[in-house]
Amino acid sequence: MxxxxxxxxxxxxxxxSNVSVIHGQESSQIELAEGAKSAVLMEHSSGTLLYDKNAHEKLPPASMTKIMTLILIMEAIHQDKLSLNEKVRISERAASMGGSQIFLEAGEEMTVNDLLKGVAVASGNDASVALAERISGSVEGFVKDMNKKVKELGLKNTKFQNTTGLPEEDHYSTAYDMAVMAQELLKYEDITKYTSIYEDYLRKGQENEFWLVNTNKLVRHYPGVDGLKTGYTSKAKYCLTATAKKNGMRVIAVVMGAKTPKERNANVAGMLDYAYNQFATEELYxxxxxxxxxxxxxxxxxxxxxxxxxxxxxxxxxxxxxxxxxxxxxxxxxxxxxxxxxxxxxxxxxxxxxxxxxxxxxxxxxxxxxxxxxxxxxxxxxxxxxx
Known part of the structure; x- marks a missing residue:
C-alpha cells in the first residue's frame, strides 16, 4: 500500500496565531525551574513545549528510568502477554536489589497487580527486576527491549543500562526525552490508577505487611496531579516527571537535578501553575x-x-x-x-x-x-x- x-x-x-512560535518566545523570557539543571513543560496531546530549560542535556534520570520500565509492563499487559492476576515468583536477583524496595523475598510469589503498585507507588527496584525477568526472561533482555523502545520513540539522547535507575556508567536521558516517554506511558490510561495512589498496603493483614507511600507528594498536594515518577541519587539529585489533568487539559512537567525535594516540587508546581493559568486546549476528536x-x-x-x-x-x-x-x-x-x-x-x-x-x-x-x-x-x- x-x-x-x-x-x-x-x-x-x-x-x-502561530502557537509554537508564541510559546517559544514566551517560555524563553520566563524562569520556571530555578536551580534545576534541566526542565520541560509539555502539553500532552500535541506534544507542544510550553517551557524548556536545557531540554536535551544528558543527565542521570535516577528512578525516572522506571517510566520506560512501566511502558514495557503496560504494553505486555495490553498485549495479553501478562495478566494482572498472574503470580510472579521472585528470584534471588530481584530480592537482592538495593535502594528503594518493597522487600521482596526470594521464592515469594506476588501478583503482577501488586508488583506494578510496588513500581509505580514505592519505586521498588526489586519489583522492577521481578517484572523485567517475567516479561523478557532476564534483566539484560529487558534492558535491550527498553533501548529498542527508545529507538522506536525516536529519542536521540537516552540510553539505559538497567531497569531501575540505580547509578551505572552510560545510563542517561534528558528532560525532553523523559517527557516523550511520559507521553507514551499515558497512552495506557489505566496507569494513572496506580501512579495516583498516595498510600496503600501490600500483603495486607499478613505478618510481612508493607505500607506503600507514594514518593511523589504532589499526588496529594497539587489538584489534578496523578503521576508519574520521582527519582533521586547523589549524582542525579532530585528529579520528577509529573503529570496533571485539569479542565480537560493534560500536561507533563519534568525537572532534573534539583538540589532538594522541596525545590523540585516547587519547580514542578510552578510549571503546572503557568500551564493552567496561560493555556487551554480544545478537543477535536x-x-x-x-x-x-x-x-x-x-x-x-x-x-x-x-x-x-x-x-x-x-x-x-x-x-x-x-x-x-x-x-x-x-x-x-x-x-x-x-x-x-x-x-x-x-x-x-x-x-x-x-x-x-x-x-x-x-x-x-x-x-x-x-x-x-x-x-x-x-x-x-x-x-x-x-x-
Whole structure:
C-alpha cells in the first residue's frame, strides 16, 4: 500500500496565531525551574513545549528510568502477554536489589497487580527486576527491549543500562526525552490508577505487611496531579516527571537535578501553575475516534477502521480566537498483513497555512489477519453472485 495523503474537509476551529512560535518566545523570557539543571513543560496531546530549560542535556534520570520500565509492563499487559492476576515468583536477583524496595523475598510469589503498585507507588527496584525477568526472561533482555523502545520513540539522547535507575556508567536521558516517554506511558490510561495512589498496603493483614507511600507528594498536594515518577541519587539529585489533568487539559512537567525535594516540587508546581493559568486546549476528536477505513482485499476482514491513538486536541492561549484549519492523514508506505490491533498505520496532521499544529498517530482498531483460501473463495463467490 503506497504512501497516501487523504485530506478531510473539516469545519472546526484552530488557533489563529502561530502557537509554537508564541510559546517559544514566551517560555524563553520566563524562569520556571530555578536551580534545576534541566526542565520541560509539555502539553500532552500535541506534544507542544510550553517551557524548556536545557531540554536535551544528558543527565542521570535516577528512578525516572522506571517510566520506560512501566511502558514495557503496560504494553505486555495490553498485549495479553501478562495478566494482572498472574503470580510472579521472585528470584534471588530481584530480592537482592538495593535502594528503594518493597522487600521482596526470594521464592515469594506476588501478583503482577501488586508488583506494578510496588513500581509505580514505592519505586521498588526489586519489583522492577521481578517484572523485567517475567516479561523478557532476564534483566539484560529487558534492558535491550527498553533501548529498542527508545529507538522506536525516536529519542536521540537516552540510553539505559538497567531497569531501575540505580547509578551505572552510560545510563542517561534528558528532560525532553523523559517527557516523550511520559507521553507514551499515558497512552495506557489505566496507569494513572496506580501512579495516583498516595498510600496503600501490600500483603495486607499478613505478618510481612508493607505500607506503600507514594514518593511523589504532589499526588496529594497539587489538584489534578496523578503521576508519574520521582527519582533521586547523589549524582542525579532530585528529579520528577509529573503529570496533571485539569479542565480537560493534560500536561507533563519534568525537572532534573534539583538540589532538594522541596525545590523540585516547587519547580514542578510552578510549571503546572503557568500551564493552567496561560493555556487551554480544545478537543477535536476523542481517543479511538474513527478517522478512516482501509480496504483489505486479502484480509480476514474486508475493512479495517483507522482510529486516533489518543485524543486530538489543539492548544491555545486563554482567550485566543480560533479559525479554520486543515486535517490530513498520511499513511505508512508499507502496510502488510497481519496487522495487530493498535499498530500505527498513519499520522493525522492538523495544519494552518502549512504550519503543523499537532500530529497524532492513527492505529488499527482491531487485529486483521490474512484470509484463508476458503474465506477468499466465499468472498469472490459472493461478489460474483451480487453482480
Amino acid at each position: 503506497k504512501k497516501l495523503v487523504v485530506y478531510l474537509t473539516v469545519l472546526m476551529m484552530v488557533c489563529v 476523542k481517543k479511538n475516534h474513527k478517522m478512516d477505513s482501509i480496504e483489505l482485499s486479502r484480509g480476514d476482514i474486508q475493512n479495517l477502521d483507522v482510529v486516533t491513538e489518543r485524543p486530538v486536541s489543539l492548544l491555545k492561549k486563554k482567550g485566543e480566537k480560533l479559525d479554520n484549519m486543515k486535517v490530513s492523514i498520511e499513511y505508512e508506505s508499507d502496510i502488510q498483513l497481519p496487522i495487530e490491533k493498535g499498530t500505527r498505520l498513519a499520522m493525522l496532521k492538523v495544519t494552518k497555512k502549512d504550519k503543523t499544529l499537532t500530529e497524532v498517530p492513527l492505529v488499527a482498531a482491531e487485529t486483521a489477519k490474512k484470509a484463508s483460501v476458503w474465506q477468499l473463495y466465499k468472498r469472490t463467490l459472493g461478489q460474483m453472485l451480487h453482480h
